[in-house]
Amino acid sequence: MMAKIVLWIVVVFAVLFGLRMVNVAKARHRADLARRSGTPPAEPMVRCVRCGVFLPQADAKPTTGGYRCGDAGCGQRR
Ligand SMILES: [Zn+2]
Structure with a gap:
């Protein structure tokens, strides 16, 4: 029973972590594009x-x- 609750907590954290990674990846991708074209992010x-x-x-x-x-x-x- 307790293991199931822990498992759910882990799943929720994994999803939240995944969403954050997506955001970071997006921001990094944008920065990479800007760097490749030789311009600052702004x-x-x-x-x-x-x-x-x-x-x-x-x-x-x-x-x-x-x-x-x-x-x-x-x-x-x-
Ligand atoms: Zn023109």
Whole structure:
């Protein structure tokens, strides 16, 4: 009887621990993505010189005139 209660407590703790691990993994994954693209977690925003849209620097393409967004239609429309 007592063993069953202990087992349930263990199960509850395991679930809580699992949920926490998922959250940590998510946060770490986000940090990894930011690190891989060479930007700090607080992503600096840059402005596309062609269409004026703001986007994270990680997604922007640096050009001679400034940053450009990755939109397929950007820059081709004009
Ligand atoms: Zn653009």
